[in-house]
Amino acid sequence: MNKSFKMGKNFVIFVFILPLMTLLSIFIYYEYTKTKENVFNIIQEHLLNEKLFLLENYSNYLSQKVGRDIELKLQNNLKLRQDCEDELYLLQGGEIKYLYLLFKDKENKFRYLLDTTENSDEKAEYNQKFDPQTDIWDKAYETKKLQITKQNDLESLWITIAYPIIANDKVIAVIGADFTYAVYKQIINTLKPMEKIYFYVAIFMIIMLIVAYILIYLYYINRKKSFIDPLTKIYNRQYLNEYLQTSSLEDYQLMMVDLDHFKQINDNYGHDVGDKVLVSVVEQIKQTIREEDILVRYGGEEFLILIYQQSLKNTLSIAERIRSAVMTHTIETVNKHIIMTISIGINPFPFYAKNFDEAVKIADEQLYNAKVSGRNCIKYSKDINKRESQTSKRIGDVKLAIDNNRILCAYQPIVSTVNAQIEKYEMLLRLLDTQGSIIPPLEFLPAIRQTNVYINVTKIVIEFAVKTLKENSFELSMNLDLQDILNDDIMSLIQDGFAKHPELTKRLTIEILEHEEITNFDVIKERINILKELGFKIAIDDFGSGYANFQYLLHLDIDILKIDGSLIKNIDTNKNSYHIVETINNFAKKMGIKVIAEQVETVNELKTIKSLNIDYVQGYLLGKPSFKFDSNPIPQ
Amino acid sequence: MRKILLTLFLITSIYASDDKKASGIFNLIIKEVTKKEDPTVYIHTSISSLQKYPGNIKIVKKCEKADLVILSTTKNIPKECADKILFGTRYSHLKNFNVIGAFFWQKGRPNILFYKKRLEKQNIKLNSSFDKYIEN
DSSP states (O other): OOOOOOOOHHHHIIIIIHHHHHHHHHHHHHHHHHHHHHHHHHHHHHHHHHHHHHHHHHHHHHHHHHOSOHHHHHHHOHHHHHHHHHHHHTTOTTTEEEEEEEEEOTTSOEEEEEEOOOSTTTOOOTTOEEOOSSSHHHHHHHHOSOEEEEOTTSTTEEEEEEEEEEETTEEEEEEEEEEESHHHHHHHHHHHHHHHHHHHHHHHHHHHHHHHHHHHHHHHHHHHHHTBOTTTOSEEHHHHHHHHHHOOSTTEEEEEEEETTHHHHHHHHOHHHHHHHHHHHHHHHHHHSOTTSEEEEOSSSEEEEEEESOOHHHHHHHHHHHHHHHHHOEEEETTEEEEOOEEEEEESOGGGSSSHHHHHHHHHHHHHHHHHTTSSOEEEOOHHHHHHHTHHHHHHHHHHHHHTTOEEEEEEEEEETTTOOEEEEEEEEEEEOTTSOEEOGGGTHHHHTTSHHHHHHHHHHHHHHHHHHHHOSSEEEEEEEHHHHHOHHHHHHHHHHHHTOGGGGGGEEEEEEOSSOOSOHHHHHHHHHHHHHHTOEEEEEEETSTTOOHHHHHHSOOSEEEEOHHHHTTTTTOHHHHHHHHHHHHHHHHHTOEEEEOOOOSHHHHHHHHHTTOSEEESTTTOOOBSSOOOSOOOO | OHHHHHHHHHHHGGGSOHHHHHHHHHHHHHHHHHTOSSOEEEEESOOHHHHHOOTTOEEESSGGGOSEEEESOSTTOOGGGTTSEEEESSGGGGGSTTEEEEEEEETTEEEEEEEHHHHHHTTOOOOGGGGGGEEO
16 A cells, blocks of 8 residues: 655655766866866876986986085085085975975985975075985885875975986985976966865755755655544545556556444544544555555545456455445444444445546445444445446547557458349448457447537548549448538548549538438438539448338438348348338339448358348348458358 | 884874864874873973863963973073973074973974983983984
8 A cells, every 4th residue: 555656756856866966066076176187197297307307417417426425525525515404405396395405325324415305494504304204215225216296294395306316336315306386286276166166066066966865755644644633543545646647547446434333433432433443444454455445534534445456356355345344343442332334335436437436436325325224334336337438438548549540441342142242342331459359340439429529420431432432443432420411521531531532522422321310301411412422322321220211212312222231131031021121122222222231151142132122231141341442252 | 112103193193273183193202201101291381272172181370380391492491490301392492401392383394302411410211213314
């Protein structure tokens, strides 16, 4: 019963777009800082290469000038020391903060030989001890190669170079160069505003994401609370409204449950006992239904159960189990043993209802039936209700079929009894359902009649007729309801459909079928005349059954008469049918009207019809309706 | 062990602020020089790092009560401090022969320096971990 809600647009934004944007902003920030580091590295490399070139030259120069005993010579010769320091100073430039010369004494302590620092507080004295913070100085001595280190630990310095001075393949001293942060800071200051923006955007997005998730969490907690009935801890009506906004009832059957004589419990034992009874009954129901079913407290003592994907038989069985479970359970209260019964009304087809209220209404009607039938029983709506409420579904199905080109025409041959040749084909409307099964028109036309969908279907049939006539030389007949030719829209469709191909009308017979008795022949006469003027032949379908009678032949200008299949069936053995058909045929002949016998299914029926000199025959014996034109031999 | 601690301290001090770093180093040095866990120190005239973060050091207002005197200048040192251990905070302070050693910042780096003879004169013997900071 733990039904989650379907994802709304906002949910998608929160769950996918917001984290995506946050990740993107973090990625941009990360990429920016990485690029910044790369830029620094390039600058550093450039800066170092430039200085290293100078240091190399100075190193060679000093090596030649002073030689191996550098510390002694510089100690003893103050002028030489001053000259060397002045020359070293020339290399310093703006990027190097401190430039000095160190040597390693016998105790392996580093000592200053030269120091170009101008600030007297910072300037080291000759032979002053130097405390190394890194091992680059020792390494420079050991490897005789320059060493570079990043001074992450010293706040005012950036990088330090230890450049060995070699004489006779021996390191005699090391030049120390401390690069300042000045350039680095300058670059940082230039790039910082942009970096800050990216940083703040990333932080903002992270905060937004966290806040959004907290809000979602709180929202759903509160929402869930608002959907739960505080007494029974099952869903309430509000949940149902919310659930139905995003879910369909297609997979459910609707059950309405009401506690019998519950008012007496409240009146006799008080509301506390009443509440206990409600909770107890809910427990019994919950134990009987499944996780995927939805139990809702719909009113005071009224509950709705949406039974998920079950046949009517199974739903009835579940209802019976619920009724039985409640009835056999004794509710223990203080000094009271209460046994409750329930009545259940079922709407097995809630999806076909116009809306949820209508679906509930049907279940409620059945619940009422259960109540008036003595309570403690189950009632459900029958198929008839289903069919009525299927109308809206059918309209939707037909609309979908139109969109998916699943409205088709089958063709059934009409054969001449004189030469056994196919005289024409009757077009028969078919709908293919989503599984590819053929749905006959009787199953969907009544639902769409009086709707615009019907007009659209008629248009498709007319288009089929035009196309078929254009592509073939045979004649066709097309069925229309008498109401259709009274409909201006359909008349316009016929006229417009054949406007470009007036020559085709001569090969098309319009078979008119009637469902109601005609009272105003004048109007129909007028419409038939219009059709005949356009070149169409007019046939009366299903003559001899329903309302199609001899009046038609007297009042209307008919070309063909189709005798109803109910008269043709067993005509070889049924004398009455035989005489009626004979009479119709004779009358039609006298009126100059051709006659077709339809639904001919046996050879004997065919022989009898032939003996009556009926012009044409149609039926499964001669050819079944098919989407391809029948080429089977015609039985003689 | 002390050597490791001192080295570790000098390395880790880089992550602390300048004042905290300096105070930590002062604490190590003064404890070693005085051989006391909670030494008393007189500051002449002002050492902001130690005053801000004294650590285990107790700063006294009178030189008589001090185990050690830390100098921010060698000028006008009170007479009462004459027989006390003097410790400098600049390289130049070492020019005063009564100053046994100094801790100072130069070129952005911390430097510690003691003179062996001056330590001997005061009967101060430092742990071997301080050897590299002692000059003959």
